[in-house]
Amino acid sequence: MVVILLGAPGSGKGTQSQRLAGRFGFKHLATGDILRAEIAAKSAVGQKAEPYVKGGKLVPDDVIIEMVAGKVEAGGKYLLDGFPRTVDQARALDGILKRGGSSVDLVAALTLPSEEAIRRMTSRRICSRCAAVYNAISNPPKAEGVCDKCGGPVVQREDDSEATARRRLMVFEDQTHPLVSYYRGEQVLKEIDASGSPDSVEAALAAAIESVRAAR
Numbered sequence: 001m002v003v004i005l006l007g008a009p010g011s012g013k014g015t016q017s018q019r020l021a022g023r024f025g026f027k028h029l030a031t032g033d034i035l036r037a038e039i040a041a042k043s044a045v046g047q048k049a050e051p052y053v054k055g056g057k058l059v060p061d062d063v064i065i066e067m068v069a070g071k072v073e074a075g076g077k078y079l080l081d082g083f084p085r086t087v088d089q090a091r092a093l094d095g096i097l098k099r100g101g102s103s104v105d106l107v108a109a110l111t112l113p114s115e116e117a118i119r120r121m122t123s124r125r126i127c128s129r130c131a132a133v134y135n136a137i138s139n140p141p142k143a144e145g146v147c148d149k150c151g152g153p154v155v156q157r158e159d160d161s162e163a164t165a166r167r168r169l170m171v172f173e174d175q176t177h178p179l180v181s182y183y184r185g186e187q188v189l190k191e192i193d194a195s196g197s198p199d200s201v202e203a204a205l206a207a208a209i210e211s212v213r214a215a216r
């Protein structure tokens with residue numbers, strides 16, 4: 001089963017993926033987390049990606065597609081978070097899955113007003129070791145700057161500054177939002193209001209996954 005979480009930066013893809021992966025036993029594939037780890041490790045991919053990530057722009061499709069292709073195994077149960085982000089990436093994903101005899105089962109599109117996405121991004125904090133997501137206002141770690149889960153350092157992402165967050169939203173509208181029509185055409189799209197509490201959004205997502213699972 002392959003589920004994609006689609007949504008603007010700040011719409012809660014990371015938080016919800018971490019919850020749903022545990023609940024349903026998905027392998028969570030978050031291209032942003034993978035890129036941040038590659039950048040921290042100063043790998044070849046990390047060095048290529050760094051200026052794009054820091055500037056709030058999309059990393060070129062060929063780099064991303066090669067990186068993801070190496071991580072998707074035939075027949076696996078995946079929750080994709082932050083990929084695909086362009087129509088070309090979506091087409092490449094279709095090809096990768098088709099070779100393994102599967103296809104995308106559900107695209108959950110999280111909808112959220114832009115100003116709320118900006119508010120969430122600029123108050124977001126993440127663990128730079130295990131990628132756990134916090135919020136400086138509504139969900140801070142118990143000890144300031146220390147991850148509850150792994151004890152790693154909790155920091156603000158460089159690209160969550162207000163200026164870069166606004167650029168990322170524009171990039172989303174321009175390059176990623178067209179995927180809503182793409183997947184509506186494939187009849188796998190389900191739009192979900194992401195403005196509620198994390199628990200209520202999780203409940204809506206879980207219901208969508210259950211109904212696809214029941215229909216398989």
Ligand code: AMP
Nearest residue numbers: 031032052053057058059064082083085
């Ligand atoms: P995220 O953690 O999903 O918000 O991603 C952080 C940054 O990583 C994005 O602003 C992009 O620079 C880069 N990135 C993550 N996923 C992709 C992707 N599928 N295609 C291109 N760039 C990506």
